[in-house]
Amino acid sequence: MKKVYTSVLAYLIILLMSNSSVSAAVPVKISYTVSFPEAQAHYVDVEMNISGLNQPSLEVKMPVWAPGSYLVREFAKNVESLSASIKGKDVAAPKINKNTWKINTAGVSAVTIKYKVYAFELSVRTSFIDVSHAFLSTTGIFMYPKGMVSNPSTVIIKPYKDWNKVSTSLEMVNGDTFTRTAPNYDILYDSPLEIGTQDIFDFNVGSTHYEVAMYGGGNYDKERLKVDMAKVIEAEVAVYGENPNKHYTFIVHNKLRNGGGLEHLSSTVLGASRDQYGSERGYRGFLGLVAHEHFHLWNVKRLRPIALGPFDYDNENYTTNLWIAEGFTAYYQNLILRHAGISDVKSYLGDMAGDINTVENQPGSKVQPLAESSFDAWIKGYRPNENSYNTGISYYDKGAVVGMLLDLEIINNSNGKYSLDDVMKYMYDTYYKGKKRGYTDAEFKAGFEKFAGKNLDDFYAKYINGLADIDYNKYLGYAGYQITDELAETNEPSLGVFTNTRKIITTVLRGGAGWVDGLNVNDEITAIDDTPVTDVATMLKGKKTGDKINVTVTRDGQRIIIPVTLQRNNASRYTIVELPQTTARQIAVRNKWLKL
CATH class of the missing domain: 1.10.390.10 (Neutral Protease Domain 2)
Incomplete structure (x- = not known):
């Protein structure tokens, strides 16, 4: 009896192992095809194909935020016309919450999901498409199947008209620049794509290859940038003792006025003004942005607060340590x-x-x-x-x-x-x-x-x-x-407000004259003591700290006179200067700090 039982048990184990092997041999495969039939209207069409399924239902989700930019942006708001099909037949794909769609997959192994995404916000963290290029910030473009964040995926790009280049840190498949792969969704969501006719230059720092993709033109000098960007990178590598990347991509969006950056594991997106490279201040500002975002490949992308990984793409990820990370x-x-x-x-x-x-x-x-x-x-x-x-x-x-x-x-x-x-x-x-x-x-x-x-x-x-x-x-x-405070001895009067060029108050400073006496944001200052205000910079000319004045404002279409007692302008203008006398120890600290 015992012998027979053991044999049966062994048979059942072998059968279960066999079934498990069959399941393991058919992994879930996920691929996306992106195309731009309406690029002029700022749309991307996404086709998501999932095969190897063995579950009663499938939920697909759009992230609500982009790591590195700590705000729930609700990317699902830009999704339109989502549909699903199985074996060519349309099936229901109801939306069950703000960023999730559910499909009945009982008894089937593959499903195709199609949707459009509207993209008309060119920033480092959001997507933008027009006839000149497509910038795909991947958290706002690609949905993921619930429970499959660790799965690999493939992205096939069908470029619009004359677009002939793709800049991204995602690896190519069989040398095809228009087919890219990600080992998991953390990598996919950390790898934006620039698609178009961007100007590309490259250089090496040690064993790491760098690509710089410039969109929008500009008065940049590629040869000078190669030298100085390499200097920045070398100084940062010296801090950590290694560069963990084999290749790294800078995507730079040059606009009339632009700024900001967003870090990624093996790439970054930078915003720049296309004419800023011509001045030393503007050029150094750009290199500072390069230094900031590239430094992030260590600090925050790898050396990170424990709350920032694994990521929860549905909710906020709280940490008290952004003062270190950023x-x-x-x-x-x-x-x-x-x-x-x-x-x-x-x-x-x-x-x-x-x-x-x-x-x-x-x-x-x-x-x-x-x-x-x-x-x-x-x-x-x-x-x-x-x-x-x-x-x-x-x-x-x-x-x-x-x-x-x-x-x-x-x-x-x-x-x-x-x-x-x-x-x-x-x-x-x-x-x-x-x-x-x-x-x-x-x-x-x-x-x-x-x-x-x-x-x-x-x-x-x-x-x-x-x-x-x-x-x-x-x-x-x-x-x-x-x-030292260059303004410490001044006694200039102040209303304690910030205004724009149209004389409209934009900020009322806590504890200042306007705060105490009731000036409001959005008030338009029209007169001081019945004298019309034409120039904000000189509206207090002839006034002194402690003076009591009447400020005439337009508030919600009504003329109001507000008595205000002017206070001293408490703004400081600090500079760092050398002490009159320094010791050898102080000089040694200075030399270490500033690499003198």
């Missing part, structure tokens, strides 16, 4: 230009003074802690309103300032042996390469302390989780510098 990257974008020899010391110190001025002149820096600014990016950082200047602070700006403070603290406390570079490399090696996961807030704090050689509880309490005034001179003093 703020430190903003700090390094200027420091790298200095280390690469592109910025001189005066220019670099001017850049850092600019960050300090941004933080110190914003009333919201006394309201919102830095860690909270990171956490609230989803509801505040990317959704500013007329009062945001008074209620919050950017984790980019204050994060860059805090990065400088920590860098100087580490250099000084280690007698020039270590810098923030050592922290970044240690964290990269330990968490991305070693533990193969993201870091927690406590773990990064421990990394700072390891190289600073001291407990940083007080620093965190004051500057990360608190609202203490920053002691700039303490930290800059380590390198023989101090800040």
Whole structure:
């Protein structure tokens, strides 16, 4: 009896293994074909083919946000005319929530899904299509089957008319530039595509091949960019000790006025003004953007807060550490230009003074802690309103300032042996390469302390989780510098408002004259003490701090006179200057910091 039972059991196990092998031999295959029959109207047609299914129903989902841009953008809003078919026969594909469609797949193994996407927002995080090119920000174009984020997929591109180039970090299939593949959806969603007739140039840095795709023209010098972009990249590789990419793609959109960037694992998208390359300031600004987004291939794309991976494409992904992921990257974008020899010391110190001025002149820096600014990016950082200047602070700006403070603290406390570079490399090696996961807030704090050689509880309490005034001179003093306020002795009067050129108030500053006495955003200032205002810049000419004036505004179509007592303009204009006397230790810190 026992022997017979064992034989039957063995037979059943073999049968189950056999069935399992059959299932494993038929993996789910996913492919997309994109075409542009109505490019002039800004549409892409997407055909999604899925085979190897063995499930009663299939849900396909459109991501609601793009990693690196922390706002739920509801990409499904641009989807039209979704339909599904099985063996050529149309089947129902009802929408079951804002970004999900469901299809009955009981008894079938393959389904075809077709839909259109409207794309008319040329930014680094959204898609745009017209007859000149297509920029596909993949999170807003390609749906994914629920539960299959780890599956590979193939993208087949049917170009519009004379489009003959594709720029992306996705690998080609059999050398065909119009057929690309992704090993999983995290890679697909991290690999935008530029399709058209873009101007392409390339260069190598070490063993990594770089492609730069320029759309929109511009007064750029390709040979100069090759040299200087390579310098930037080399300085960044020196921080981490390696470049993890075999190839990397820059997609640059040159417009009349443009800016911003979005990082990806092996590529980035940059916005630039097509005429900015002709001035030294504009050119250096572009290289700063290159430095920022390229630095992200380590900091945030690989060395990341633990909350940012694996990604949840349906919901917000909260972290208090964007001040490291983004703020430190903003700090390094200027420091790298200095280390690469592109910025001189005066220019670099001017850049850092600019960050300090941004933080110190914003009333919201006394309201919102830095860690909270990171956490609230989803509801505040990317959704500013007329009062945001008074209620919050950017984790980019204050994060860059805090990065400088920590860098100087580490250099000084280690007698020039270590810098923030050592922290970044240690964290990269330990968490991305070693533990193969993201870091927690406590773990990064421990990394700072390891190289600073001291407990940083007080620093965190004051500057990360608190609202203490920053002691700039303490930290800059380590390198023989101090800040001075060029406006400290002035007593100019102020209404405490910002206006546009049409004399319309855009911001009322917390605690200022307008705030206290009731001026409102959207008020149009028409007169001061019955004198018509023609020029905003001179409307307080002849007035003094403490004067009581009558401000005439138009509010909602009505003329209103508001008595206002002018206050002193509390704006600061900080510069970083050398101390009258410096010690050998201060010079050593300075040399380490600025690579002198």
